[in-house]
Amino acid sequence: MKKIVVLGANGQLGKTIKNLDEFDGVEFHFFSRVDLDITDKNKLATILANAGFDYCINCAAYTNVENAEENTEEAFKINAEGARNIAEVCNTNGIKLIHISTDYVFDGKNKEPYTVNDITNPINEYGKSKLQGELYIKEELDHYYIIRTSWLYSLYGKNFLKTVIGKIENDEVLNITTEEEGTPTSCIDLSEFILHIIKEDTLPYGIYHFSANGSTTWYGFAKEIVRNFKPEKLDNIKPIEKFKTRAKRPNYSVLDLNKTEEFYKELLSWEENLRFVFKSYKNK
Ligand SMILES: NC(=O)C1=CN([C@@H]2O[C@H](COP(=O)(O)OP(=O)(O)OC[C@H]3O[C@@H](n4cnc5c(N)ncnc54)[C@H](OP(=O)(O)O)[C@@H]3O)[C@@H](O)[C@H]2O)C=CC1
Numbered sequence: 001m002k003k004i005v006v007l008g009a010n011g012q013l014g015k016t017i018k019n020l021d022e023f024d025g026v027e028f029h030f031f032s033r034v035d036l037d038i039t040d041k042n043k044l045a046t047i048l049a050n051a052g053f054d055y056c057i058n059c060a061a062y063t064n065v066e067n068a069e070e071n072t073e074e075a076f077k078i079n080a081e082g083a084r085n086i087a088e089v090c091n092t093n094g095i096k097l098i099h100i101s102t103d104y105v106f107d108g109k110n111k112e113p114y115t116v117n118d119i120t121n122p123i124n125e126y127g128k129s130k131l132q133g134e135l136y137i138k139e140e141l142d143h144y145y146i147i148r149t150s151w152l153y154s155l156y157g158k159n160f161l162k163t164v165i166g167k168i169e170n171d172e173v174l175n176i177t178t179e180e181e182g183t184p185t186s187c188i189d190l191s192e193f194i195l196h197i198i199k200e201d202t203l204p205y206g207i208y209h210f211s212a213n214g215s216t217t218w219y220g221f222a223k224e225i226v227r228n229f230k231p232e233k234l235d236n237i238k239p240i241e242k243f244k245t246r247a248k249r250p251n252y253s254v255l256d257l258n259k260t261e262e263f264y265k266e267l268l269s270w271e272e273n274l275r276f277v278f279k280s281y282k283n284k
């Protein structure tokens with residue numbers, strides 16, 4: 001039986017892991033921010049010491065990309081210092097770390113998918129803080145998996161899918177940018193990969209990229225959401241070149257999946273994953 005501690009358990013990824021129905025051979029222990037704040041290194045050390053955890057999954061993060069431009073200190077405290085605290089405590093206690101990072105560590109100037117070896121160059125404070133977290137982990141720890149993913153969605157918490165559904169339910173018209181290209185990723189799909197790493201227990205340590213296959217713009221993603229949710233409202237989604245925001249986003253942040261597919265399996269397209277999420281939504 002593998003013993004796993006999950007941090008940031010009340011976020012959308014944490015909740016998705018909690019709802020996985022495949023628990024054979026693994027025992028999860030979930031800690032939300034109120035149970036365990038990752039900026040409190042002493043408490044982390046106390047809870048993780050001598051508890052026999054094999055893996056730590058870090059789902060805790062400061063994820064508000066817009067607010068990170070002003071609350072930069074807090075974003076770094078959680079995404080960089082918090083990640084360092086976890087890495088130090090994992091190192092002391094022989095715990096393998098699975099940490100989630102982001103496509104926003106890249107500047108978006110590529111014309112083809114970013115590989116795990118491509119140069120990082122974040123263009124917003126959230127991306128900078130997440131990159132610093134990656135660097136600290138690499139510095140402190142040998143036994144780590146850093147999984148960079150992109151455009152996460154689920155039926156939990158706050159994410160683009162839920163924003164679009166909410167506005168369509170109110171019959172609002174949405175102007176959505178066509179400026180950025182990336183890949184929407186279902187939290188269910190990512191959770192299954194995380195579970196695979198734990199169950200296999202043999203994947204080489206290091207950085208992995210994880211998303212669905214294919215790519216689109218936020219406009220394309222919104223259209224596909226509405227096509228699945230309420231096709232009669234498709235005309236409510238209007239393309240615009242730019243949507244005014246405080247934080248810059250990379251114009252292109254598609255992740256190269258070759259390494260992940262080599263150690264896992266061929267991944268489904270983002271459209272197929274989205275259909276799967278709606279199927280479970282309608283069955284509820
Ligand atoms: N969302 C996305 O599109 C993407 C996310 N990622 C990464 O994936 C991971 C999971 O993201 P996601 O589930 O979407 O994020 P959420 O914002 O849904 O969840 C993050 C969770 O972390 C908690 N948290 C914040 N600060 C602390 C802290 N100091 N100590 C403990 N917990 C804390 C939050 O608690 P509270 O709600 O109370 O603040 C929240 O429950 C993150 O590392 C994120 O950077 C990567 C790519 C895309």
Ligand SMILES: Cc1cn([C@H]2C[C@H](O)[C@@H](COP(=O)(O)OP(=O)(O)O[C@H]3O[C@@H](C)C(=O)[C@@H](O)[C@H]3O)O2)c(=O)[nH]c1=O
Pocket residue numbers: 063064065066102103104149150151152159160163174175176177180218242243245249
């Ligand atoms: C709500 C809305 C957003 N947009 C634009 C703004 C932005 O360019 C894009 C996405 O907006 P959001 O703010 O929902 O997404 P954003 O916070 O940029 O999402 C990112 O979150 C972090 C945590 C990550 O790690 C990234 O992978 C990515 O998922 O869509 C519109 O064009 N129209 C709209 O009505």
